[in-house]
Amino acid sequence: MDKTKQKGRILDIFRSKYALSFFRKYIASYAVGIIILIFIDILQTEVPLIVGDTIDLISAGSFKGGLIRQTLLNLLLIGGVVFFGRIAWRWFIFGDARKIERDMRNELYAHLQTLSSSYFQQHKAGEIMAYMTSDIEAVRMVFAMVIVMGMDALVLGVSTLYKMITDIDPLLCAAAVLPLILVAVTATVMGRQLHKRFTLRQEAYSRMSDFVEERLNGIRVVKAFRQEEAENKAFAAENANTRDANIKEAKLEAFMFPFMRLVTGLSMAVAIGYGGYIAVLGRITVGQFSGFLMFLNMMVWPMACIGRIINLLTRGSASMKRLLSIIEAQPDIYDWPESRNETSQSPVEGSIEARNLTFSYPDTHRPVLENISFRLEKGQTLGIVARTGEGKSTLVNLLLRVSDPEKDMLFIGGREIHSIPLHLLRKSIGYVPQESFLFSDSVSGNIAFGDRSKTQEEIQRAAKLACVHDNIMEFPDQYETMVGERGVSLSGGQKQRIAIARALISDPEILILDDSVSAVDTRTEEQILSHLREQRQGKTNIIIAHRISTLQHADKIIVLSQGRIAESGSHEQLLEQDGIYAHMYRSQLLEKMKKEEFGYEE
Numbered sequence: 001m002d003k004t005k006q007k008g009r010i011l012d013i014f015r016s017k018y019a020l021s022f023f024r025k026y027i028a029s030y031a032v033g034i035i036i037l038i039f040i041d042i043l044q045t046e047v048p049l050i051v052g053d054t055i056d057l058i059s060a061g062s063f064k065g066g067l068i069r070q071t072l073l074n075l076l077l078i079g080g081v082v083f084f085g086r087i088a089w090r091w092f093i094f095g096d097a098r099k100i101e102r103d104m105r106n107e108l109y110a111h112l113q114t115l116s117s118s119y120f121q122q123h124k125a126g127e128i129m130a131y132m133t134s135d136i137e138a139v140r141m142v143f144a145m146v147i148v149m150g151m152d153a154l155v156l157g158v159s160t161l162y163k164m165i166t167d168i169d170p171l172l173c174a175a176a177v178l179p180l181i182l183v184a185v186t187a188t189v190m191g192r193q194l195h196k197r198f199t200l201r202q203e204a205y206s207r208m209s210d211f212v213e214e215r216l217n218g219i220r221v222v223k224a225f226r227q228e229e230a231e232n233k234a235f236a237a238e239n240a241n242t243r244d245a246n247i248k249e250a251k252l253e254a255f256m257f258p259f260m261r262l263v264t265g266l267s268m269a270v271a272i273g274y275g276g277y278i279a280v281l282g283r284i285t286v287g288q289f290s291g292f293l294m295f296l297n298m299m300v301w302p303m304a305c306i307g308r309i310i311n312l313l314t315r316g317s318a319s320m321k322r323l324l325s326i327i328e329a330q331p332d333i334y335d336w337p338e339s340r341n342e343t344s345q346s347p348v349e350g351s352i353e354a355r356n357l358t359f360s361y362p363d364t365h366r367p368v369l370e371n372i373s374f375r376l377e378k379g380q381t382l383g384i385v386a387r388t389g390e391g392k393s394t395l396v397n398l399l400l401r402v403s404d405p406e407k408d409m410l411f412i413g414g415r416e417i418h419s420i421p422l423h424l425l426r427k428s429i430g431y432v433p434q435e436s437f438l439f440s441d442s443v444s445g446n447i448a449f450g451d452r453s454k455t456q457e458e459i460q461r462a463a464k465l466a467c468v469h470d471n472i473m474e475f476p477d478q479y480e481t482m483v484g485e486r487g488v489s490l491s492g493g494q495k496q497r498i499a500i501a502r503a504l505i506s507d508p509e510i511l512i513l514d515d516s517v518s519a520v521d522t523r524t525e526e527q528i529l530s531h532l533r534e535q536r537q538g539k540t541n542i543i544i545a546h547r548i549s550t551l552q553h554a555d556k557i558i559v560l561s562q563g564r565i566a567e568s569g570s571h572e573q574l575l576e577q578d579g580i581y582a583h584m585y586r587s588q589l590l591e592k593m594k595k596e597e598f599g600y601e602e
Contacts, residue, residue, distance in 0.1 A: 018324060019320055026096040029095075030093060033088070033089040034147075036085050036088050037089040039085065040089070042159050043081060044156070045156070045159045045163055045295070046078060048292075048298070050071060051291055052294075055286055059285075094148075096143070097144035100139075101140040111326065111327055116332040116402075117402050126208070126209035126212065127210055129209050129210075135319035135320075139319050139323065149312075153309070154302070161299065163295065164299075169283065169292070172274060172275050172278060179263050179266045186256065186259060190256055199318045200245050200248070204246075207242075268297075272293070275293070333422070335421050336418040338418065347509045348412050348415065349412075349414070350539060351413055352374075352399070352410075352411070354410055355408065355410075357395075357398070358372070358406070359394060359403065366563075368563055369394055369395060369564075372564070372565055373565070374558055376555075378538065378539075379539060380540060381554040382541070382542045383557035384545075384557070385546070385584065386560035390563065391563045392514070396431070399510075399512065399542075401417065401426075412428070412510075428510055429512060430511045431512045432502075432512065433499075434515045434518075436495040438483050438499070441483065442477075442479065442481060443475065443479050443480070443498060446483060446502060447459045447505055456479070458505060463479075465535055466501035466531075467497055467528050468501060483498075493521070495519075496517060496518070499516065500516060508539070511532070511540070512544075513542070513544065514544045515544050518547070529543075533553065553571070554570075556569070561580060566580055
């Protein structure tokens with residue numbers, strides 16, 4: 001890759017409209033900080049001249065008491081201004097960089113909320129966490145340290161070089177500064193390798209983060225299968241990959257920075273040798289020679305920090321590229337044009353109709369659902385029964401538009417589903433998934449998750465409908481009890497019932513229970529279903545279950561087999577058909593009788 005392309009890659013972050021949009025928000029504050037920084041840098045270059053003049057006056061024997069006081073006062077004044085100036089520009093520039101970091105993380109998180117479920121199936125949590133932490137941190141360093149070091153190097157370098165040439169000796173300046181150019185050349189040449197190695201390091205860190213997150217979530221399974229030692233070895237391998245990626249980057253840095261120190265040392269040796277020689281010849285004074293050495297020492301920082309700037313720019317550009325991969329990702333599920341002019345905020349009525357609904361997942365040939373047709377009036381309850389993998393949850397995902405059906409196949413409230421805005425559709429549906437997910441929050445917070453405005457009385461009422469209130473009252477802090485990550489401190493049945501309460505509290509037009517009472521005993525299940533029949537008059541319910549007892553009071557039941565409706569009707573009608581449903585009913589009835597005979601209870 002030629003130098004032009006390499007330069008473009010390193011500066012990609014400053015070519016990004018997304019990154020610059022954050023920078024522009026704080027441009028005025030940045031400008032104040034940069035002006036202070038420039039003033040401080042120029043002021044510092046007066047010190048070597050003051051010291052050099054003082055040395056010459058001392059050598060000539062004309063350095064009087066008044067001059068001593070004035071020189072000390074000038075140096076103290078410059079030192080004080082530099083001290084407070086450095087505090088000021090740090091406040092503005094570093095403070096603004098932290099604001100950019102905050103804003104960028106907020107926007108990234110908000111964008112993640114808009115993406116479809118398919119995105120999170122392809123990108124694991126550990127990978128996304130790396131974006132949210134280390135990658136945004138790398139971008140922040142560009143808007144903090146790179147700007148500071150870049151302006152510092154430019155202003156201090158140019159002003160110092162100017163005074164070295166005009167106030168001391170141009171030939172001495174050229175001889176001493178020439179070796180320092182090697183520093184800039186070396187940093188530029190190695191920029192491409194730094195970019196590549198940093199990207200590999202971030203990818204390794206993402207894999208390790210994902211590994212840890214996944215294994216900690218599944219720690220119970222690991223312990224149940226006695227795989228602690230195997231998991232330790234697997235983590236050690238991931239950790240070794242991360243270490244290797246870090247070492248590869250560190251090796252390059254380990255060469256760059258000592259090499260820069262070597263070159264600056266060479267430059268100082270040239271200055272001492274040649275400068276001492278021309279001082280002896282009388283071309284410059286001893287004071288000028290001393291001032292030149294101080295100037296040269298000031299020049300070391302601008303040259304040496306070029307490598308650091310290249311390094312940070314490389315990291316920041318690589319991280320920005322990774323962040324843009326998220327920002328530029330678009331949701332698969334979105335509001336269709338016909339739904340964007342919707343002004344009503346009222347929930348959609350609960351009637352549901354499927355017309356020859358057929359659906360296949362991307363990159364698959366066999367339909368998961370095929371020619372599904374049914375109609376459910378507002379206030380009715382639909383039961384869905386099928387074996388595992390027959391499309392029950394897919395149907396639910398289509399109703400919620402987690403997956404997108406084709407046009408004119410699914411209607412809710414008499415409206416084609418795509419004509420309903422997503423927020424309104426999902427506001428109208430209360431959903432309890434198969435795997436009840438609880439947040440690391442209080443019981444009360446989990447129940448009121450969908451509507452934080454709910455009162456404690458409303459929270460308790462929902463808990464009573466879900467038959468979990470009595471359990472909650474036995475907890476140490478009752479409704480303020482923290483449930484732990486994913487509800488780890490609760491039983492499966494308690495998690496399911498809290499999830500049901502979370503759906504019931506908003507009294508949705510449509511309630512979907514996706515095998516959501518499988519972990520509770522039959523007596524509690526009957527109580528929950530009885531409460532639903534009593535309290536949800538005029539509201540639509542969809543209940544998916546394996547147990548026939550859960551569905552037998554439904555107004556309509558459909559039996560799915562190989563993605564099609566094999567049977568449909570009421571409980572009694574399906575028993576009369578003597579098909580799949582009747583066979584499942586008799587099998588479950590026989591199993592129940594055996595349990596009762598031997599005294600077992602669910």
